[in-house]
Amino acid sequence: MSNRNVLISGASIAGPALAFWLKRYGFTPTIVEKSPTLREGGQAIDVLGTATEVVRRMGLLDRVHEMSTGKRGTSYVDATGRTRASISSETFNGVGANGDTEIQRGDLARVLYEATSEDVEYLFGDSITALVQDEEGVRVSFEHAQPRTFDLVIGADGVHSHTRTLVFGPESQFARHMGYYICIYTIPNFLDLDHWELDYNTPDKIAGAYSARENTRAKAIFAWASDPIDYDYRDIEQQKKIVADTFAGLGWQVPQLLAHLDPAPDFYFDAMAQIRMDSWHKGRIALVGDAGYCASPLSGQGADLSLVGAYTLAGELAAAAGDHSIAFARYEQRMRPMVDACQKFAEGVGGWYAPASKAMIRFRDLNVRLLPYLPWRGLIGGAPQKVARTISAGDYADLERASGR
Numbered sequence: 001m002s003n004r005n006v007l008i009s010g011a012s013i014a015g016p017a018l019a020f021w022l023k024r025y026g027f028t029p030t031i032v033e034k035s036p037t038l039r040e041g042g043q044a045i046d047v048l049g050t051a052t053e054v055v056r057r058m059g060l061l062d063r064v065h066e067m068s069t070g071k072r073g074t075s076y077v078d079a080t081g082r083t084r085a086s087i088s089s090e091t092f093n094g095v096g097a098n099g100d101t102e103i104q105r106g107d108l109a110r111v112l113y114e115a116t117s118e119d120v121e122y123l124f125g126d127s128i129t130a131l132v133q134d135e136e137g138v139r140v141s142f143e144h145a146q147p148r149t150f151d152l153v154i155g156a157d158g159v160h161s162h163t164r165t166l167v168f169g170p171e172s173q174f175a176r177h178m179g180y181y182i183c184i185y186t187i188p189n190f191l192d193l194d195h196w197e198l199d200y201n202t203p204d205k206i207a208g209a210y211s212a213r214e215n216t217r218a219k220a221i222f223a224w225a226s227d228p229i230d231y232d233y234r235d236i237e238q239q240k241k242i243v244a245d246t247f248a249g250l251g252w253q254v255p256q257l258l259a260h261l262d263p264a265p266d267f268y269f270d271a272m273a274q275i276r277m278d279s280w281h282k283g284r285i286a287l288v289g290d291a292g293y294c295a296s297p298l299s300g301q302g303a304d305l306s307l308v309g310a311y312t313l314a315g316e317l318a319a320a321a322g323d324h325s326i327a328f329a330r331y332e333q334r335m336r337p338m339v340d341a342c343q344k345f346a347e348g349v350g351g352w353y354a355p356a357s358k359a360m361i362r363f364r365d366l367n368v369r370l371l372p373y374l375p376w377r378g379l380i381g382g383a384p385q386k387v388a389r390t391i392s393a394g395d396y397a398d399l400e401r402a403s404g405r
Contacts, residue, residue, distance in 0.1 A: 001026055001027075001318075001321050001322045002151070002321060002322035002323065003151035003152050003284075003317075003322035003323070003324055004026070004027050004028050004151060004322060005027075005028050005030070005137075005150050005151045005152075006022055006027055006028065006029045006030070006150060006151060006152045006153070006154060007029075007030050007031075007032065007128075007138070007140055007148075007150040007152070007153045007154070008029055008030065008031045008032070008153075008154045008156050009031075009032050009033075009127070009128055009153070009154070009155050009156060009157045009161075009162070009163045010031070010033065010155070010156035010157035010158060010161075010163075010289075010291070011031050011033035011035070011038060011039075011109070011113065011122065011124070012039065012105070012109050012156070012158065012289075012306075013105070013108060013109060013112065013289060013302075013303055013306040013307065013310075014156040014288045014289025014290070014291070014306035014307075014309060014310050015031050015033075015154075015156035015157075015288075015289075015310075016031065016109070016112035016113055016115070016116050016120075017054075017058075017112055017306060017307050017310035017311065018154060018156060018288055018310035018313060018314055019031055019116050019120045020058060020112065020115055020116050020120075020310075021058075021310060021311055021314030021315065022314045022317070022318075023116065023119050023120060024314075025314060025315075025317070025318035025396075025399055026318070027314075027317070027318075027322075029120050029121075030120070030121040030122075030123065030150070031116075031120060031121070031122050031123065032123040032126050032127065032128060032142065033122065033123065033124050033125075033126075034125070034126070034127040034157075034162075035124065035125070036124055036125040037124060038106075038109060038110065038113050038124075039106065039109065040106035040109075040110075040266055041105070041106050041184075041185070041186065041265075041266025041267075041268055042104065042105030042106050042184065042266070042268055043104075043105060043182075043184045043219065043221065043268070043297065044069050044071065044102050044103065044104055044105070044210065044212075044219070045102065045103060045104070045105050045108065045300075045302060045303040046095060046100065046101075046102050046300055046301075046303065046304070046384070046388075047064060047100060047101055047102070047103060047108070047303055047304065047307070048095070048100045048301070048304055048384060048385060048388035049098075049100065049304060049385055049387075049388025049389035050304065050308050050338075050388060050389055050390075050391060050392060050393050051303060051304035051307040051308050051388065052098065052099045052100050052101075053392075053393045054307045054308055054311045054393055055307065056099065057311075057393065058115065060111055060112075060115055061099060063111050064101060064103055064108065064111055065099075065101055067103050067104075067107040067108070067110075067111060068101040068102055068103045069102045069103060069104060069195070069210070069211075069212060070195045070214075071089050071095070071102055071195050071196065071197060071210060071211070072088060072089060072195045072196055073086060073087055073088040073089050073091075073092070073196060073197070074086065074087055074089070074092065074196070074197040074198075074199060074210075075196065075197070075198055075199070076199050076200075076201065076364075076365055076368065077198055077199070077200050077252060078200070078252070079200070079250075079251030079252050080251075080252075081252060081253070084365045085364075085365040085366070085368035085369045086368070086369075087368050087371065089102065091371060091372060098385075100385070100388075104212060104219075105303070106266075108303065123142075123145060125144070126142050126143055126144045126145050127142065127143045127162065128140055128141070128142060128143075128153075128162065128163060128166065129141045129142060129143050130166070131153060131163075131166050131167060131285065133153075133283050133284045133285060136149075137149045137150060137151050137284065138150050138151070138152065138153045138284050138285065140153065151284065151322070152284050152285070152286070152317075152324055153284065153285045153286075154285070154286050154287070154288055154313070155167070155285070155286070155287045155288070155291040155292070156287075156288050156289050156291055156306075156310075157291050158289075158290045158291055158294075159175070159270070159273060159275055159290045159291070159294040160233070161275075161287065161290070161291035161292075163285070163287065163291060164275075164287055164291050164292070167282050167285050168277070168282065168287075174275050174276055174277050175273045175274070175275060176273060176274045176275075176276055177227075177228050177271055177272075177273050178271075178272040178273055178274060178296050178298055178346065178347075178350065179225055179226070179227075179272070179350060180223055180224065180225055180226065180271070180272040180298070180350050180353075180354065181223065181224055181226050181229065181242075181269070181270070181271050181272065182221070182222070182223045182268075182269070182270060182271075182272055182297055183220075183221070183222040183223070183239075183243045183267075183268065183269045184219055184220065184221050184222075184268045185219070185220055185260070185261065185264035185265075185266055185267045185268060186212070186217055186218070186219060186220075186264060186265060186266050187209065187217070187218050187219065187220045187257065187260040187264070188217065188218065188260070189211055189212075189215055189216060189217055189218040190218075190256065191209055191218065191253065192215075193209060193210060193211035193215065193218055194211065194215055195211055195215065196210065196211060197209070197210035197211075198210070198253075200250075200251070200252040200253070200254065201354065201355060201361045201364075202250060202361075203355065203356055203357050203358060203360075203361070204224055204225035204354055204355075204356050205222075205223070205224040205225070205246070205247065205250070205354055206221075206222070206223050206224070206353060206354045207220075207221070207222050207247055207250065207252070207253075207254045207257060208220075208221045208222075209221065209253070209257060220257045220260065220261075220264075222243055222246075222247060222257075223272075223353065223354055224246055224247075224354060225350065225354055225356065226246075228271065229242065229271070236267060236269075239267070239269040240261050240262065240267065240269075242269070243258070243261065243269065244258055244261060272296045272297050272298055272350070273294065273296055274293075274294055274295055274296050274343050274346065275290065275291070275292065275293055275294040276293070276343070277292060277293065279332065280292035280293065280328075280331075280332055281324075281328035281329075281331075281332065284324055286313065286324075286328050286331070288306070288309045288310055288313050289302075289305060289306035289309055289310065290302060290305075290306065292309075293305060293309075293335075293339040293342075293343070295339070295342040295343045295345070295346050296343075296346050298346040298349040298350055298353065299342045299343065299345050299346035299349070299387075300349075300384055301342040301345065301346075301384070301387060301388060304338075304342070304388050305335075305338065305339065305342055308335070308338060308391070308393070309331075309335055311393060311394070312331055312334050312335055312394060313327070313328075313331045314396075315394050315396035315399065316328075316330040316331045316334070316394075317331075318396060318399040319396065319399060334391060334394065335391070337390050337391055338387075338390040338391045341387050341390040342387055342390075345383070345384075345387045352364055
């Protein structure tokens with residue numbers, strides 16, 4: 001086995017998942033994370049299809065189920081709070097079948113961290129500032145720690161990946177704006193939601209809330225159609241003002257949701273964007289998850305791509321005995337069909353999620369009400385499942401046995 005020492009940038013989903021498998025195959029992974037602690041917060045994410053099988057092989061599926069949101073479904077309401085249409089989670093995206101589930105992003109990150117923290121070195125509160133690679137390895141400079149040399153470096157640092165910028169070029173070369181923005185933060189469960197989500201639409205906008213933490217808390221969620229907005233990624237107050245101004249004057253519970261905007265402990269705001277690249281590797285450096293192929297929240301497949309991508313990348317590195325030139329190429333070949341399918345699936349979802357007119361909102365609600373009675377409901381409800389199973393989980397069991405795990 002060559003190239004055992006691997007630096008991973010990012011401690012959300014893809015990074016710890018990759019470290020888990022690399023450690024199992026006999027590598028020595030190190031994770032550097034810019035945040036001083038494990039980042040909580042974020043939206044509810046689905047673990048579907050092949051990703052469920054990956055989590056099962058990790059031995060973590062029971063733990064993920066324990067932490068799942070348990071959300072039973074979603075209702076669309078009007079300005080008075082009257083329910084216009086409802087749909088179950090299983091009908092909508094297959095959650096509840098075949099072990100598939102929904103979990104908060106921060107909770108899944110916690111599960112993966114707990115599964116790796118004893119065996120993997122974590123460098124919190126630090127980040128990569130420079131990467132210089134040659135035939136022997138990658139010389140890494142950090143913001144705080146002393147420089148170190150690693151055999152390989154993997155960027156798992158999200159849609160705004162600094163690793164990608166250092167190695168492949170500015171984000172503008174690869175980001176594709178999907179025409180929407182999203183904001184999520186934790187609030188008190190003042191709507192008394194019981195494992196349920198309520199969404200309110202006006203043209204090109206959606207505001208909603210769903211229960212979290214066994215209904216003791218809730219998440220507020222806002223999304224809206226917009227051309228690219230010029231704002232400072234580091235200016236949280238500016239971002240909060242954008243959200244407040246965009247949804248000012250709307251009915252239903254929107255004023256109450258916005259009232260909890262300022263004290264939110266885990267405010268998240270970003271464009272819904274995809275990352276599209278011809279290649280996810282250059283020399284000894286590669287990308288995994290959102291850093292290389294974000295499909296945007298509209299796809300509902302971000303966690304699936306991260307988990308399956310991490311599993312595949314680690315497996316191919318082990319299968320190639322650490323030969324990165326072979327492993328990275330095989331990893332891309334295996335993952336590309338799933339990435340393409342997930343990114344294609346996201347196209348057009350915004351028009352259903354945040355319809356552009358009152359007539360389209362009524363049409364969407366009518367379709368939701370009729371869906372359980374339609375003969376092709378399985379095709380519609382099963383679409384996310386089909387995308388999530390675009391590729392199967394590779395069989396790397398022999399590699400685990402060979403490593404003595």
